[in-house]
Amino acid sequence: MSEVSQSPRTEHDAETPVRRRLRIGDSVLSGTTVLISVGLVALLAALLWVLEQGAAPAFMKYGLNFFTSRQWDPVNDRFGALPYIYGTVVTSTLAILSALPISVGLALLLNEVRSRLLRNPLTVLVDLLAAIPSVVYGLWGLFVLAPFLNRYLAPALGATLGKLPILSALFVPTPAVGNMLNAGIILAIMIIPIITAVTREVIATVPHDLREAAMALGATRYEAIRMAVLPHARSGIVGATMLGLGRALGETIAVSMLIGNGLGISASLLAPGYTIPAIIANEFREATSTGMQHSALLALALVLVAIALFLAAASRLLVRRSERMGS
Amino acid sequence: MSDGLDIVGLSAWYGTDRVLADVQMEIRPGQVTAIIGPSGCGKSTLLRCLNRMHEELPNARATGSVMFGDWDLYAPDSDPTDVRLHIGMVFQRPNPFPTMTVFENVVAGLKLRGHYDRVNLKERAEQAMRQAGVWDELKDRLNKPGGRLSGGQQQRLCIARALAVEPQVLLMDEPASALDPISTQLVEDTIVQLKNEVTIVIVTHNMQQAARISDRTAFMLRESAERPAALIEIDDTRQMFTKPIDKRTEAYITGRFG
Amino acid sequence: MSELRPPTRLKSVALRKAKSAAFTGLLWLTGAIAMVPLVLIIGYVLIKGTPVMSGAFFTQTAPPPGMPGGGMAQAFMGTGLIVGIGTLFSVPLGVLTAVYLSEYGRGRLATVVRFVAEILLSTPSIVAGAFIWAVVVTTMHSFSAIAGSIALTVLMWPIITRATEETLRLVPNDLREAALALGVPRWKMVLRIVIPTAGSGILTAVMLAVARGFGETAPILLTSLGNDFINTNPLQPTDAVPLRIYNYAQSAFTQWQSLAWGGAVSLLAAVLVLSIGARILSDRQQRRLG
Structure with a gap:
């Protein structure tokens, strides 16, 4: 690349019109691409700035109360986001806890399976899972998954984990159709392909040498993975998880269809909840322009995007570090 | 004294490409057997077949x-x-x-x-590290990451790792080809010292090395890309390097090709 | 060798192998677990949605609440309009950014641009909607298709950039050098050699971005609002298929719910065809460029 780009300049040649036109062509194309690329960076800056401007009044008026108050009352213009923050944290945690083991297993599987005949279709299918629009997840979740979970999983969990001393609080039954457990599970399904794809990429960079070293010592496949593959991929897997978490935090439609959109803060996963993206989606259009409602919603959007971008950035650094270890 | 290996009718494939045909070879116990030949002659493949890494x-x-x-390592009920x-x-x-x-x-x-x-682990x-000639250099750095050593130290660490489990046979795939002369010397010393305790098979492209350290030498050749590689000749090292029987061996050893 | 004490407890090789086999089984189990929702979703959507497909579904607009019949014509038109304009915006932006990164970009600016493109992929789509609401909807004093297109552009631009850059990097450097050695100026080399060689790869990138655009609900909700009637004016509130599915799914009327399933079949079909098509194209491209 570098020697190509430093093509010798022809300063001393005669400036024929053709030559001048050629040079103009070069500056036009490179200038345009630079301008547009700077535009992409400006877009990110503008996004943060606009949201910050919109959020400022709410932050000024409510201060830290905005994050700690449970009162979200548009009629009296009082806004505390705790229920949404709580619901977002609970559903995302649930999603990560369920999706992580499956995703890592899936990534190892895709890496271990030797036969291309099995591996390629499996890879395509995992990619397709990522392509399904979130509203389709929501529709299926609402009519198929949620009734199933409410009927079978919730009672089963209540009868098993619900009998344990501390965990029982998590599985206190409620009559609600939509609840945080269902939302967490649909989220888990949605982020599996993301965590899988990144984990797989990281695992693929683990040098074959190391696996052979383990094998030659008489390690079984499982031991070779534990000795050579997983330690090497660890920071990359953390990065993959962060990317999945970012996606889970920001997921709107499917969650808002399944979580029940209830304002309480309940320890029970079987109770309805509410998330930050869901409240933005549900109230934004109806918000009045006089009070603080828009500002409060934009403040939530700002918090959301700041966390998501931070997670994405951290994830990228971790994954890159993990991949560099492999080379 | 450990057992040797008796290779009978061994062939190896990559996909449909048969790279190794019908090798018959005896690896004598407690000796160092060197496998030499031009690159691509299947010597590494043969070696990797001996512990089923291929x-x-x-x-x-x-x-x-x-x-x-x-024990037939390739019997159906034999596990890699x-x-x-x-x-x-x-x-x-x-x-x-x-x-x-x-x-x-x-x-x-060992683990x-x-x-x-x-205590036992430490002993x-x-x-193993003494046998691999790496104890004096690394005894104060036992808790440092293994990846931060020089290339020569890393390789001798790997030899120590392989020796720690007291294998009966040790396969070495051009173990010194990526090393500096001093490290190479240390690795060769290790091999000579291990003689009589461990059966060693070493693949090398360095004929002097084979002559220096091995008791017996095998010469392999793949004469064309269409045909699989084969064992041309195996004999006492001194015999091989002075009076080889096959003309192709002689040509290779005297540097006329490869 | 000197005699050494044996291990305090020997691990049984059989047990170790059994553990390994169990682990392999577990890996296959995770594969199966991940496949179950995929099969179920596609299956349910097909079963519940296909019967809704009819001429009326594609030609009629939203039925009044509780009334039979009706279709989603206005949503199909709207999605076409919003995604069409969004694609028109994001393709040149995305491709030119990728050209910068692969052909011109060096030093700090390129690092920053690449990093920004990467993390923008993680922008929550609802946030893109809120952003464009604050910028476009409030200044135009109206929800509109064009606002939806711009919101989609925020999401599609980085997607196209990342995927296109990857495919431009597959173009062998020999080709670039050969062109430059013939005295072809750099810009011509990029436009005549690099981009055509990467051609189907760029198409792949666009298809993936369009698939994403088709499925997005949250940003459209905050920018295009929705509309019960066919609208072709980009400055007016406009309907979209995912939006309609979202609203109908949560309604109390069975007719609306079944229309939602019908919408889901169309959406899923479009998105899967685009994704699989993109995959086939990119496999072929990679094989061609080795």
Whole structure:
């Protein structure tokens, strides 16, 4: 690349019109691409700035109360986001806890399976899972998954984990159709392909040498993975998880269809909840322009995007570090 | 004294490409056997067949038998993991586990086999590291990451790792080709000292090295890309380097090709 | 060798192998677990949605609440309009950014641009909607298709950039050098050699971005609002298929719910065809460029 780009300049040649036109062509194309690329960076800056401007009044008026108050009352213009923050944290945690083991297993599987005949279709299918629009997840979740979970999983969990001393609080039954457990599970399904794809990429960079070293010592496949593959991929897997978490935090439609959109803060996963993206989606259009409602919603959007971008950035650094270890 | 290996009718494939045909070879116990030949002659493939590492590569397989005492390593009920518990291997490129310390690297194989008390582990690690000629250099750095050593130290660490489990046979795939002359010397010293205790098979492209350290030498050749590689000749090293029987061996040794 | 004490407790090789086999089984289990929702979703959507497909579904607009019949014509038109304009915006932006990164970009600016493109992929789509609401909807004093297109552009631009850059990097450097050695100026080399060689790869990138655009609900909700009637004016509130599915799914009327399933079949079909098509194209491209 570098020697190509430093093509010798022809300063001393005669400036024929053709030559001048050629040079103009070069500056036009490179200038345009630079301008547009700077535009992409400006877009990110503008996004943060606009949201910050919109959020400022709410932050000024409510201060830290905005994050700690449970009162979200548009009629009296009082806004505390705790229920949404709580619901977002609970559903995302649930999603990560369920999706992580499956995703890592899936990534190892895709890496271990030797036969291309099995591996390629499996890879395509995992990619397709990522392509399904979130509203389709929501529709299926609402009519198929949620009734199933409410009927079978919730009672089963209540009868098993619900009998344990501390965990029982998590599985206190409620009559609600939509609840945080269902939302967490649909989220888990949605982020599996993301965590899988990144984990797989990281695992693929683990040098074959190391696996052979383990094998030659008489390690079984499982031991070779534990000795050579997983330690090497660890920071990359953390990065993959962060990317999945970012996606889970920001997921709107499917969650808002399944979580029940209830304002309480309940320890029970079987109770309805509410998330930050869901409240933005549900109230934004109806918000009045006089009070603080828009500002409060934009403040939530700002918090959301700041966390998501931070997670994405951290994830990228971790994954890159993990991949560099492999080379 | 350990057992030797008796290779009978061994062939190896990559996909449909048969790279090794019908090799018959006796690896005598307690001796160093060197396998030489031009690059691409299948010597590494043959070596990797001896502890069933060949089949770990995509689309690779092997047929025939390798007798280890009265155990056929390629019998249907023979498990590659069992094979590797007795037959160790050192690779061309040093491959210590970068996430483990020096000490953890050396005892990695032992830990797979069972639970040892700490004193015992230390004794074994020290002995293996002394055998590999790396104890004096690394005894103060046992808790440093294995990946931060020089190339020569890494390779000798890998030799120590392979020796720690007291294998009966040690396979070495051009173990010194990536090393500086001093490290090469140390590795060769190790090999000579291990003689009579461990059966060693070493692949090398360096004929002087084969002449210096081995008791017997095998010469392999793949005469054309269409035909699989074959064993041309195996004999006492001195005999091979002075009076080879086959003309092709003579041509190779005298530097007329390869 | 000197005699050494044996291990305090030997691990049984059989047990170790059994553990390994169990682990392998577990890996296959995770594969199966991940496949179950995929099969179920596609299956349910097909079963519940296909019967809704009819001429009326594609030609009629939203039925009044509780009334039979009706279709989603206005949503199909709207999605076409919003995604069409969004694609028109994001393709040149995305491709030119990728050209910068692969052909011109060096030093700090390129690092920053690449990093920004990467993390923008993680922008929550609802946030893109809120952003464009604050910028476009409030200044135009109206929800509109064009606002939806711009919101989609925020999401599609980085997607196209990342995927296109990857495919431009597959173009062998020999080709670039050969062109430059013939005295072809750099810009011509990029436009005549690099981009055509990467051609189907760029198409792949666009298809993936369009698939994403088709499925997005949240940003459209805050920018295009929705509309019960066919609208072709980009400055007016406009309907979209995912939006309609979202609203109908949560309604109390069975007719609306079944229309939602019908919408889901169309959406899923479009998105899967685009994704699989993109995959086939990119496999072929990679094989061609080795």
